[in-house]
Amino acid sequence: MSKIKGKAPNYRKTQHQKNKISMILAIGGIAIVMIALLFAIQKKPASFTPEVTGNPSIKVDKELVDLGDVKLGQPVQVAFEIKNIGDKPLKFTKPPYIELKEGC
Structure with missing residues (x-):
């Protein structure tokens, strides 16, 4: 037991x-x-309705930027918002071309 x-x-x-x-x-x-x-x-993912169908398409929030009077050697910074508004992938094959104009 x-x-x-x-x-x-x-x-x-x-x-x-x-x-x-x-x-x-x-x-x-x-x-x-x-x-x-x-x-x-x-x-x-958020719902996305493309503005362009069949191709990629780029949309930039600002194409022209006026920074006013900037002293020589003073660094400036600008940001752009770039969106693909097409329904195909957007690919950059070359670096984007940026043109700086003096005295405009």
């Missing part, structure tokens, strides 16, 4: 540990699925 009583607490302890591990795995699995769903929902 004493052997049976000695094994019962160990069996319960082992069963409790198995249940605990199963619960942790279940909660972890649910958390992983929820995180994956969050990323899937957030990464939906």
Whole structure:
């Protein structure tokens, strides 16, 4: 009889540990699925209706920039927003041509 009583607490302890591990795995699995769903929902691309079909087309937010009077040697910085408004990939095969005019 004493052997049976000695094994019962160990069996319960082992069963409790198995249940605990199963619960942790279940909660972890649910958390992983929820995180994956969050990323899937957030990464939906915005709807895009091309202005040009069949070709790429470039649109620049500003073609001309007037920086006013700039002293010689003074660095200036200008940013342009360039968009492809066509439905095909826009590829630059050469560096873009930029013309600087003095005294305009």
